[in-house]
Amino acid sequence: MRNVFVYCELxxxxxxxxxxxxxxxxxxxxxxxxxxxxxxVIGSGLENIGAQIFKYGADTVYVADDKRxxxxxxxxxxxxVTGLLKEHNPQIVLFGATxxxxxxxxxxxxxxRCGLTAxxxxxxxxxxxxxxxDTTYKNLLYQIRPAFGGNIIATIINPDMHPQMATVRQGxxxxxxxxxxxxxxxxxxxxxxxxxxxxxVIEIIxxxxxxxxxxxxxxxxxxxxxxxxxxxxNFDLLYQLADVLGAEVGGSRAAVxxxxxxxxxxxxxxxxxxxPKLYIACGISGAVQHRVGMDQSAxxxxxxxxxxxxxxxxxxxxxxxxxxxxxxKLIKFYKxxxx
Numbered sequence: 001m002r003n004v005f006v007y008c009e010l011x012x013x014x015x016x017x018x019x020x021x022x023x024x025x026x027x028x029x030x031x032x033x034x035x036x037x038x039x040x041v042i043g044s045g046l047e048n049i050g051a052q053i054f055k056y057g058a059d060t061v062y063v064a065d066d067k068r069x070x071x072x073x074x075x076x077x078x079x080x081v082t083g084l085l086k087e088h089n090p091q092i093v094l095f096g097a098t099x100x101x102x103x104x105x106x107x108x109x110x111x112x113r114c115g116l117t118a119x120x121x122x123x124x125x126x127x128x129x130x131x132x133x134d135t136t137y138k139n140l141l142y143q144i145r146p147a148f149g150g151n152i153i154a155t156i157i158n159p160d161m162h163p164q165m166a167t168v169r170q171g172x173x174x175x176x177x178x179x180x181x182x183x184x185x186x187x188x189x190x191x192x193x194x195x196x197x198x199x200x201v202i203e204i205i206x207x208x209x210x211x212x213x214x215x216x217x218x219x220x221x222x223x224x225x226x227x228x229x230x231x232x233x234n235f236d237l238l239y240q241l242a243d244v245l246g247a248e249v250g251g252s253r254a255a256v257x258x259x260x261x262x263x264x265x266x267x268x269x270x271x272x273x274x275x276p277k278l279y280i281a282c283g284i285s286g287a288v289q290h291r292v293g294m295d296q297s298a299x300x301x302x303x304x305x306x307x308x309x310x311x312x313x314x315x316x317x318x319x320x321x322x323x324x325x326x327x328x329k330l331i332k333f334y335k336x337x338x339x
Contacts, residue, residue: 002091003060004030005163007081008041008053009100010070015041015052017217018096018170025123025173026094027057032125033091033139036060040084042077042189044070050186057178064189068200071207072100074107075199076191082111083194090163092141094123097167105167115158116165117143121172121273121292128157141166146269146292153288171217171273172296214248214264220277221247224267224294227254228283228304229323235260237327238282244334250274252290268293282323286311303327 006026008019023039030037036059041049046065053061064080081104085093093108095101097119109116122144128137137159143166147154158164216222223242225235235249242249251261253268267274268290279297284290286302286309294300295314302315303323312318319326 002089002162003036003038004033004092005085005088005090005094006037006039006058007093007095007101007104008039009072009096009098010041010043013043013045013049013070015049016096016098016170017175018098018101018168020056021170021173021175022094022096022168023053023056023058024176024178025168026092027178029092029123029125029141030057035091038062038088038090040064040081042069042072042080044068050184054182054184055177055180056175057182059184060187061184062187062189064191064194066191069191071204073200073202073204074103075202076195078104078107078111079196079199080189080191080194081108084189085112085163091139093163093165095165095167097169101167105165109165112163112165114161114163114165115156116167117145117156117158118167119269120145120166120168121153123166123168128159130159140164146288151288153292169273171275174275216248216250216265216267216272216274219248219274221245221280222250222267222274222276222278222294222297223247223280223282224250224252224284225255225261225282226252226284226290227258227260228285228306229255229260230283232260234324237324241280241327241331244331245278247278247280252284252287254285254287281311281315282327284311285309286314 004026006022009016026037038060039058040062042064044067095105120143124142126142140157141164143156223238225238250265250267256266273293275296277298280301282303300315301317302311303319307320
């Protein structure tokens with residue numbers, strides 16, 4: 001049985017949100033294919049890691065637990081993942097498009113001599129017919145992502161080489177518990193069977209992580225501005241609106257490039273992907289590169305002087321007007337009606 005595998009990253013010995021999102025998607029893909037969902041976790045002190053993962057639908061969790069495996073280092077983690085994949089021959093393997101995922105996934109793909117599609121925004125199971133050879137490939141993974149600077153949405157398939165591998169950014173997929181009581185099997189990995197002593201040649205003596213003060217992915221409401229906001233000073237209005245709504249402030253790449261807002265708040269293809277309950281787009285034209293980072297928001301409100309702006313085509317509500325006039329009215333109305 002060629003199953004679906006997910007490489008699970010850890011943050012302070014908890015499974016990272018991006019990996020939980022991939023487990024949710026992986027369970028859906030495995031269900032369509034009639035196979036099982038399996039996970040790989042590598043680190044130290046992982047006695048209870050299965051409890052975090054099984055409720056998201058995993059049937060098997062391979063756990064490599066060794067104090068030398070935490071924090072992440074490239075060579076031993078790559079050796080373990082590659083060894084397990086060669087043993088179990090899965091048809092699909094998913095990684096988060098994080099700094100770790102972008103480091104390990106291409107190395108594993110190279111070792112497996114298979115393809116890898118980066119930064120996917122959608123994953124779908126489908127068939128593909130090749131007229132020239134009159135061949136139909138069944139149950140392929142359609143790996144969908146923006147290409148050519150976001151000007152097109154490309155669908156990439158790999159019918160000849162397996163496993164089919166992809167990375168997905170955090171926030172693209174939904175994170176949903178499959179079954180709180182779902183139980184699977186934990187299989188302990190004997191590290192020495194996969195990792196040579198020389199793979200531990202790099203030792204991390206000290207590590208300092210400064211957590212970002214901005215958490216766009218976790219915010220239920222986002223007020224985002226584009227180049228149309230006009231200036232860094234005008235962004236103060238967006239911060240005022242965000243303050244009364246309990247929201248985070250984000251921006252388009254054009255706003256970041258213009259110096260209106262810092263890069264860590266950038267939303268879109270080259271920024272973060274978000275899916276808040278409410279997304280208020282202020283002065284954003286709505287280029288494809290930006291839309292792929294926020295078009296899964298539950299509700300989108302567009303404030304724009306251009307009634308034909310592309311963002312309006314995906315917005316639930318369009319407010320045609322100058323944000324310098326509209327936002328103060330929104331703030332005043334909200335304060336008046338929430339006392």
